[in-house]
Amino acid sequence: MRMLGISVYPEQSNYEADCNYLDLAHKYGYKRVFTSLLQLEGENGENILDKFKKVVDHANSLGMKVIVDINPALFKSLDISYDDLKFFDELKVWGLRLDEGFSGLEEAQMTRNPYNLKIELNMSRGTHYLEQIMDYAPKIDNLLGCHNFYPQSYTGLGEDIFNEYSSPYRQFGIHSAAFVSSHHGEMGPWPVSEGLPTLESDRNRPVTSQVNHLVLTNMVDDVIIGNSYATESELKAIAEAFTAPEPFLQVDFNSEISDTERKIALDELQLYRGDASDYLLRSTMSRIKYKDQTIPALDQSNKFKRGDVIVVNDRYARYKGELQIALCEFQNDGRRNVIGRLTESDLPLLDYLKPWHSFKLTEA
Secondary structure, three states, rough: OOOEEEOOOOOOOOOOHHHHHHHHHHHOOOOEEEEOOOEOOOOOOOOOHHHHHHHHHHHHHHHOEEEEEEOOOHHHHHEEOEEEEEHHHHHOOOEEEOOOOOOOOOHHHHHHHOOOEEEEEEEOOOOOHHHHHHOOOOOOHEEEEOOOOOOOOOOEEOHHHHHHHHHHOOOOOOOOOEOOOOOOOOOOOOOOOOOOOEEEHOOOOOOHHHHHHHHHHOOOOEEEEEEEEOOHHHHHHHHHHOOOOOEEEEEEOOOOHHHHHHHHHHHOEOOOOOOOOOOOOOOOOOHHOOOOOOOOOOOOOEEEEEEEEEOOOOOOHHHHOEEEEEEEEOOOOOOEEEEEEEEOOOOHHHOOOOOOOOOEEEEO
């Protein structure tokens, strides 16, 4: 089952604020909680383990699933062995994320722990890491994957690397996750506040566009907000985007758009016609529904640009009412009206729409 998640950092916050945030996220259907034990000692030497346990207990009382970020150095400092995970069972966490891994054998053995703790791999490592683990026959039901987030601007994953490193997890059927970033949350594991996305291109996108981006890649199952605290409006918007029946793209509409054109764009489920053109994405069902409506031609002579949202007008009678999106630049001969344009944040998402995909358009 696909899940939404949030992140909390007890060593930097207080129990009441974390609990309030967990309650708010739970209200909107969030199920996962990411946190980190990599900073086990606070700046003043305060051991945060007790604070951590209290937050985990509250998350568990809400039915949420907590995964804690660890690495081999932490195992050593806590005198824990990879073949005895009782410490984490007593913390009552759902699982542990290996920010840095072992050789492959250890990870496989960890998945066979008697507590059925989930072992989450760092998907951003690449280097055939997953394949090495699979060679040792792990217990697949206890194996998960989750990408890194990137606090430093311009260091997040690129699209090609994200897809390349995610593909093996899809091939092996392993449940996976990636991070999006709140534009209001300033708290993370490190003293840097520049957002915490997985993909660099998501860093400055609106939160709904970040979610739609990850959904459209079809490369991960779960979406987790990396920084805290997201606002209630962000939590709600992310949940609505994540649970929407179809992905949606946001449009800035022209002022001269007609009521009929607005209905064609916003009221209809769009279906990318399968016999695809290099020039236009075509959604054709609206031309049947609106065939008796008048769609006057607009006085437009500029070339179409990629991302222009188009409705065919009265001058192209057979195709009148068809919604189209320009995929490249070409000349407007007057038989198509540009009614708006995909927002700059959503324009790159056009790459992920494929023939026979369904989607919705919404007003920015």
